[in-house]
Amino acid sequence: xxxxxxxxxxxxMGMTNKKSLKCEQHLGHNAMYxxxxxxxxxxxxxxxxxxxxRVENNSVPSRFSPECPNSSHLFLHLHTLQPEDSxxxxxxxxxxxxxxxxxxxxxxxxxxRLTVL
Amino acid sequence: GQNIDQPTExxxxxxxxxxxxxxxxxxxxxxxxxxxxxxxxxxxFLSYNVLDGLEEKGRFSSFLSRSKGYSYLLLKELQxxxxxxxLCAVMDSNYQLIWGAGTKLIxxx
Numbered sequence: 001x002x003x004x005x006x007x008x009x010x011x012x013m014g015m016t017n018k019k020s021l022k023c024e025q026h027l028g029h030n031a032m033y034x035x036x037x038x039x040x041x042x043x044x045x046x047x048x049x050x051x052x053x054r055v056e057n058n059s060v061p062s063r064f065s066p067e068c069p070n071s072s073h074l075f076l077h078l079h080t081l082q083p084e085d086s087x088x089x090x091x092x093x094x095x096x097x098x099x100x101x102x103x104x105x106x107x108x109x110x111x112x113r114l115t116v117l
Numbered sequence: 118g119q120n121i122d123q124p125t126e127x128x129x130x131x132x133x134x135x136x137x138x139x140x141x142x143x144x145x146x147x148x149x150x151x152x153x154x155x156x157x158x159x160x161x162f163l164s165y166n167v168l169d170g171l172e173e174k175g176r177f178s179s180f181l182s183r184s185k186g187y188s189y190l191l192l193k194e195l196q197x198x199x200x201x202x203x204l205c206a207v208m209d210s211n212y213q214l215i216w217g218a219g220t221k222l223i224x225x226x
Contacts, residue, residue: 042216099212102165
């Protein structure tokens with residue numbers, strides 16, 4: 001158990017579907033992140049939330065919509081996705097969003113494997 | 118542009134030593150991280166280097182040379198459970214993490 005739980009672990013959806021990914025952290029952290037991981041590519045930062053406020057959006061298409069209702073929960077709402085959006089979506093948390101360091105490392109969840117048909 | 122290079126895949130033998138290299142070109146430097154990721158699992162933090170030199174943690178060590186833009190992760194007494202992907206990431210001057218594509222390490226008996 002990593003302290004960061006993601007559901008569902010696997011999701012298959014059509015391009016017209018609407019679905020949501022959920023992330024929950026039990027570490028008392030104040031910052032939460034969404035990353036996209038594609039095969040043989042570097043992790044891509046999508047969104048950063050600090051104390052429930054979005055502090056960064058790395059030019060992510062509007063078909064991805066994040067929501068952070070409190071410091072323990074993070075959602076990624078998906079609609080009208082494209083096949084190229086198929087990837088592993090990783091949630092992470094850290095003590096603060098001031099920049100990772102030896103004392104402020106990212107703790108990741110196991111990811112949600114998304115397949116868009 | 119900013120870039121992190123690490124080998125795509127490496128193979129080593131159980132009980133041996135392996136060194137995974139990471140070279141980087143970033144706008145500024147505020148630390149380098151190594152993460153381990155087993156297939157289907159979460160990446161887990163291994164090490165953080167911000168000063169030149171070697172940091173040792175049991176069977177794993179991480180080295181940094183800022184002047185050369187170079188780091189390596191050294192794994193000793195390899196075990197089958199060390200089969201995983203190893204991710205290198207550098208924090209740039211804007212405190213953004215720049216990630217490498219990862220090195221898949223295969224351990225053979």
